[in-house]
Each structure stands twice: as C-alpha cells, then as structure tokens.
Amino acid sequence: MSTAPTARPVRGTHDLVGEELRRHRAVAETGRTIAARWGYQEIVTPIFEHTEVFARSLGDVSDIVTKEMYTFTDRGGESITLRPENTAGVCRAVISLGLWQQLPVKLFYYGPMFRYERPQKGRLRQFHQIGIECIGAPEPLADAEVIAAGAHTLEALGVLEATVLELNTLGDRESRARYREALVAYLRGHEARLSADSKLRLERNPLRILDSKDEGDRAIVAEAPLLSEFLNEASRTFYARVKEALDRLEVRYVENPRLVRGLDYYTHTAFEFTTTRLGAQGAVLAGGRYDGLVKTLGGPDVPGVGWAAGVERLSLLLAETPPALRPVAIVPIGEAAEAEAWVLARDLRRAGFAVELAFEGKPAKRMKRADRLGAAVALFLGEEERARGTVKLRLLDSGREEEVPRTDLVARLREVP
RNA sequence: GCGGGCGUAGCUCAGUUGGUCAGAGCGCCAGGUUGUGGCCCUGGAGGUCGUGGGUUCGAGACCCAUCGCUCGCCCCA
Numbered sequence: 037m038s039t040a041p042t043a044r045p046v047r048g049t050h051d052l053v054g055e056e057l058r059r060h061r062a063v064a065e066t067g068r069t070i071a072a073r074w075g076y077q078e079i080v081t082p083i084f085e086h087t088e089v090f091a092r093s094l095g096d097v098s099d100i101v102t103k104e105m106y107t108f109t110d111r112g113g114e115s116i117t118l119r120p121e122n123t124a125g126v127c128r129a130v131i132s133l134g135l136w137q138q139l140p141v142k143l144f145y146y147g148p149m150f151r152y153e154r155p156q157k158g159r160l161r162q163f164h165q166i167g168i169e170c171i172g173a174p175e176p177l178a179d180a181e182v183i184a185a186g187a188h189t190l191e192a193l194g195v196l197e198a199t200v201l202e203l204n205t206l207g208d209r210e211s212r213a214r215y216r217e218a219l220v221a222y223l224r225g226h227e228a229r230l231s232a233d234s235k236l237r238l239e240r241n242p243l244r245i246l247d248s249k250d251e252g253d254r255a256i257v258a259e260a261p262l263l264s265e266f267l268n269e270a271s272r273t274f275y276a277r278v279k280e281a282l283d284r285l286e287v288r289y290v291e292n293p294r295l296v297r298g299l300d301y302y303t304h305t306a307f308e309f310t311t312t313r314l315g316a317q318g319a320v321l322a323g324g325r326y327d328g329l330v331k332t333l334g335g336p337d338v339p340g341v342g343w344a345a346g347v348e349r350l351s352l353l354l355a356e357t358p359p360a361l362r363p364v365a366i367v368p369i370g371e372a373a374e375a376e377a378w379v380l381a382r383d384l385r386r387a388g389f390a391v392e393l394a395f396e397g398k399p400a401k402r403m404k405r406a407d408r409l410g411a412a413v414a415l416f417l418g419e420e421e422r423a424r425g426t427v428k429l430r431l432l433d434s435g436r437e438e439e440v441p442r443t444d445l446v447a448r449l450r451e452v453p
Numbered sequence: 454g455c456g457g458g459c460g461u462a463g464c465u466c467a468g469u470u471g472g473u474c475a476g477a478g479c480g481c482c483a484g485g486u487u488g489u490g491g492c493c494c495u496g497g498a499g500g501u502c503g504u505g506g507g508u509u510c511g512a513g514a515c516c517c518a519u520c521g522c523u524c525g526c527c528c529c530a
Contacts, residue, residue: 044520044521047520047521047522098528099527099528099529100528100529103454103528104528104529120529121529121530149530151528151529153527153528153529154454154455154527154528155521155522155523156523156524156525157523157524158530159528159529159530163530164530165530166530167530233526233527244528249526249527250526297529308530315524315525316524316525316526316527316528317529317530318529319529319530320530321530322529322530323530343530344530345530346529346530347530348530349530350530365490367488367489367490369488369489370488398486398487398488399487399488399489399490400486400488400489400490401490402489402490403489403490403491404490404491405490406489406490407490407491408490408491411490414489414490416488416489418488419488420488428488428489430489430490432490432491435489435490435491437489
C-alpha cells in the first residue's frame with residue numbers, strides 16, 4: 037500500500053476502531069470498575085507536565101528521561117514533556133490540589149502515555165495505561181491491597197492465569213544504599229567480563245544488572261551478594277508483613293530476588309505480573325512502593341504505592357472480543373414511510389435503543405446493511421403497516437416475524453435479548 | 454540506539470531459474486428479488502507490485518538506499 041505521508045499515522049501510533057477499540061475499552065472499563073470497588077477514585081491529569089516533574093522523579097540517569105521522552109519548548113519558552121508514565125503526574129496533582137491533607141488518597145487513572153521507543157508488539161510510542169496509586173499509607177497492608185487490587189483486575193479480565201506475580205523488596209533507602217555499594221564492589225571485580233550494556237549500567241543503574249538477559253552477566257550475577265542479606269530489621273519485617281497479607285488474601289506470588297525496577301523512586305516492595313504470551317514484552321502490570329517521590333516533587337514527606345498496567349498488552353491477552361452493540365434497524369418501504377421512519381427512529385432512540393436507519397436504498401440493501409451491522413431486529417414500515425398503525429418486527433437471528441402495534445413497540449423491543 | 458525477517462488490490466496471500474505475472478480467496482459495489490438480510494449465481498470497481506536509484510534488451514522478482522511493519526537486544530506497562 038503506497039500511502040501519502042498525510043495519510044499515514046506517526047510511527048508507533050495506532051488508530052483504535054471496531055474490535056480493537058472494544059477490547060481496549062473493556063480493559064480500561066474493567067480497570068475502572070475494579071478500582072472503584074477497592075475505593076480508588078478516578079483522576080484525570082494533563083497528558084503533559086513541566087519536564088522537571090519527570091526529570092526529578094524518574095532520576096536523571098534512567099533511560100526514559102535520557103532518551104525516551106517527548107520534550108519540547110512551548111511558545112512561552114517552557115520545557116514541556118508528554119508524560120511517559122503517570123505516577124509522577126498523579127503525585128504532582130496530589131500536591132497541587134492539597135489532597136495530602138486527607139490521607140490516604142486512593143486514585144485510579146487511565147490515559148495515553150508517550151515514549152520514544154522502537155515500536156514492537158505490545159510496545160508503542162503512544163500507548164495507554166491504567167493504574168492505581170495509594171498515597172499516604174506507610175503500612176505494608178497498603179502494598180498488599182494495591183497488589184491484590186491488581187490481581188483482581190487481571191482476574192476480572194480473565195487473564196490472571198496467563199500471568200505470574202513476581203515479588204521482591206528493594207528495602208528502605210538505607211538498606212538499598214548499603215546493598216548497592218556491596219553489589220558495585222562485587223561487580224567491579226568482574227567488570228572485564230560484563231556485557232557492554234552492563235558496563236554502562238554499572239555507573240548508572242547497577243541494580244539493573246541483576247535482571248540482565250546476557251548469559252555472561254547472569255553467571256556473574258548468580259554469585260553476587262543478595263539484596264535480602266543487606267536488609268535492615270525494619271525492611272525485613274516490612275516485607276514479611278506484605279507477604280503475610282498477600283497469603284491471607286490468597287494472592288499467589290513467586291519471590292524473585294533479582295526483580296528490580298527501572299525507575300529511581302521505588303523502595304521496599306517491587307512486583308510485576310508477567311506473561312510469556314507477549315514475547316519480549318512480558319510485563320503486563322507492575323509497580324511498587326515509592327516513599328520518597330512526593331517529597332522529591334516538592335510536597336510533604338508522604339509515602340506511596342501503586343502500579344500501572346499496559347492497556348494494549350492486556351488487550352492482546354484478552355480471550356475474546358466484547359460484542360458490539362446490536363442496533364434496531366428500521367426499513368421503510370415506500371415514499372411516505374420514509375419520512376415517518378425518521379420520526380419512529382427518533383422515538384426509539386429517545387426510549388434508549390440504538391437505531392440504524394439508512395439514508396437511502398431498497399429494502400434488500402437496507403437489510404444487508406442491517407445484517408452487517410449486527411442488528412438484532414429489523415422493523416419494516418410499509419403501506420399496510422402504516423394503515424394499521426403497526427410495524428412488522430423481524431428477529432434477525434431466527435427470521436421469525438410478528439406484527440406489533442406501534443403503541444406496544446417499545447415494550448416489545450425491551451423483551452428482545 | 455544495535456542485529457535478523459518482511460513490504461504485491463481494503464484484508465489474507467500466489468506469483469517457478471528475471472521474459473502475457475499483474476493474479477486468487479475474502480471484502481466492496483451492482484444485478485438476479487421495484488416489501489425482507491445471512492446461502493447461492495452473474496457482472497463490476499480496485500494495485501505506477503512501499504518509495505527512490507541502479508544492473509539488464511527486459512525486474513514484482515537481482516543490487517543499493519530510504520520509509521514502514523515485525524522479531525530479538527535495550528527499555529519497560
């Protein structure tokens with residue numbers, strides 16, 4: 037297909053329509069519904085923020101900040117960035133709106149995110165996430181609640197069995213710092229044999245080397261000191277409490293001591309629901325605790341836990357496409373009926389039905405269209421029916437027909453499945 | 454940013470060693486049925502073979518570049 041630039045979507049962007057849209061919507065709506073049941077209220081924040089919001093929160097060495105953000109200077113000379121994720125934006129809003137005065141705040145969001153990456157299956161430049169954030173709760177119970185709500189969301193989507201929940205703790209800042217030192221010291225000893233990527237990570241984000249896919253790296257990492265050995269008492273009990281609560285809620289998980297997070301603001305709990313069905317894009321819903329983030333953004337020292345899930349990825353995992361709305365098709369026969377059909381259509385729409393009424397065409401053509409649109413019912417309006425004040429109702433699945441008085445029509449249509 | 458694969462009608466794809474190779478199925482439009490869809494029959498529209506160069510008497514097929522898609526790395530949801 038040769039396509040003019042003006043007719044081509046930007047690389048890594050996608051139009052959503054029809055079945056794909058219905059799957060997408062099902063994910064977003066299920067997320068919203070389940071979040072509401074857990075007491076999480078929806079928030080919609082702007083899709084762009086001051087660049088500083090992301091630069092500060094994500095850490096200035098993360099890949100997202102250094103090479104994946106859509107950043108531009110607006111006409112007022114301000115540096116603006118299209119959000120690459122939404123935790124920072126939600127925290128910023130919590131500060132801006134003073135929501136931290138009534139803690140904990142529990143928020144759900146859905147919306148587009150932007151990352152300049154090489155597109156792949158389940159990885160787009162404009163993609164969508166749903167997510168929840170529980171801000172202001174220092175208790176391990178909050179971590180468990182957030183994870184359980186994530187599991188519930190996946191269950192409601194029918195994809196929980198397709199995933200495994202991996203769990204780890206990064207400890208508090210003190211534990212993490214001590215571990216980081218020990219890890220770097222160990223890795224320095226093997227630096228020569230580290231992959232090129234990991235040599236760079238040694239400077240920028242050494243914890244990331246733990247989940248490297250390079251075989252050589254893995255061999256070295258296998259002998260590396262474990263984070264769990266460096267946890268202080270507080271971090272250790274915190275983690276134990278999270279696990280206890282998850283056990284109580286019957287949320288199944290697998291501990292993965294090498295699970296780390298790419299973003300700097302995480303502390304304590306880190307978790308990831310992964311699947312093997314999506315190739316390299318295995319993470320489907322992931323998150324953790326971010327106790328320092330709100331303060332970093334200029335707010336009070338308030339803790340937080342949350343997760344984000346990729347809507348496109350979940351949509352790919354959905355077993356079935358939600359059915360489309362089945363309209364009622366009106367088929368006028370003859371000039372006079374034509375005008376009357378529009379009035380009938382208006383009345384039925386007001387009564388709550390989705391109505392299809394074509395602008396033109398013979399009955400056969402209109403019926404073909406009705407069939408293609410998946411109509412459940414066709415209403416024939418011709419001379420005979422008009423004379424009798426009725427309409428001929430045809431059930432399109434069975435082909436059965438009946439004549440219904442206009443006055444009974446709405447009641448009769450309500451009985452159609 | 455790095456490496457591999459692919460790019461022919463709206464969609465899924467055939468196109469042998471370069472020489473009627475511009476095709477099929479589905480879809481779409483029209484008719485068969487001027488009061489009725491899904492099946493069937495008939496006919497039709499639709500492609501400068503992603504784009505730009507090159508090799509050749511001749512390229513959809515070969516070479517180069519470029520754009521896009523895709524898989525892996527990376528990153529992450």
